[in-house]
Amino acid sequence: MTPMPRYTWPAMTAHWLIAALILVALPLGWYMHDLPLSPTKLRLYSYHKWIGVTVLLLFVPRLLIRLRYPPPAPLPAPAWQQRIAALTHGALYLLMAAVPLSGWLMSSAKGFPVVYLGLLPLPDLVARDPVLGDWLKAAHETLSFTLLGLILLHVAAALKHQLIERDVTLWRMLPLSKLRSAQAGKAQFGRK
């Protein structure tokens, strides 16, 4: 039996690494921003920014991996589903960069330089400007909620394929050998 086309190791690594970073940064941001000022709050803000900058740093390699190792052909599915999938994935790529970028801009505008890992000062993207700072805060929050929404949609779709269609969609993105035995089941594979 020919092995199932799947995502390559670089693609899987990039996917899960960035997913893990985002899945920590999102709840951390939501939890920390309402805290009363304390040393803990300052620490959490720093960790949140360090994670965000890391995601931003990984964005270009992520894109390059996508270009160098294209994903396997989409599994047979109604056109509207394939379109939504493509749009969602595209939007996730955009937000992966836009969310941390808006955060960095906001930090600059509010007069707090970003110092990566507490060691490497990053340039201020804009000058201190309280009005702009408030606007960027709203932008960062809106973009973050949008990202969260799309992640939930993305996860829901993956689970739909796993539990309802019972196809290899999720398996293709998992670094497990289960993919071979999934072929024996109701999995549909191959190009249309």
Place this chain on the structure above:
Amino acid sequence: MFALPRNRRAGLASALPGLLLVLGLGSAQALEFNQVQADQSKVSFVSRQMGVPVAGTFAKFSGTLAFDPAQPTLAAARVEIDLAGIDAGSQEANDEVVGKQWLNVKAFPSAQFVATSVEARGDKGYTAVGKLTIKGQTREVRVPFKFRQEGNTGIFDGGFVLKRLDFGIGEGPWSDVSTVADEIEIKFHVVATTAKQ
């Protein structure tokens, strides 16, 4: 200038050199800078939070100064900073920093610096040595500064590193220096003019 009657001038001849000195005619440098221009002066600081430099200022301060560049070691200075006017970088920080664990501004509304001596250090400028009192604690500090003169205006630029824990600034959980560093850079830019003689 004094108008002296003719028959008095001969008697004052021996006092003339001293008189000329006092009037600043004997030496071009015998100027005393003692009129602080508060609106052109600035006292600011930088604290470090998890490696991030956060700038702040003190909006209100006053003081007296007497500095003659020809006789720097005779200089005197006294600065009083109204701590309620502190801007620590954000509203949240401003609310926190005046509290009991930080500056405790209710009990100690101002910080004072009194210079006890000034040393001239050649082209490195000067160093004022004095006593700094914050939150009821007094410590000796050395404050290097540079001075330049533009006509009747003297410009003093200097600063020093304050160790906040020496003064109990940031107590309890805030005494953790990995969150807010112990060292606070204080900088000042003071403009003073000479008084009318």
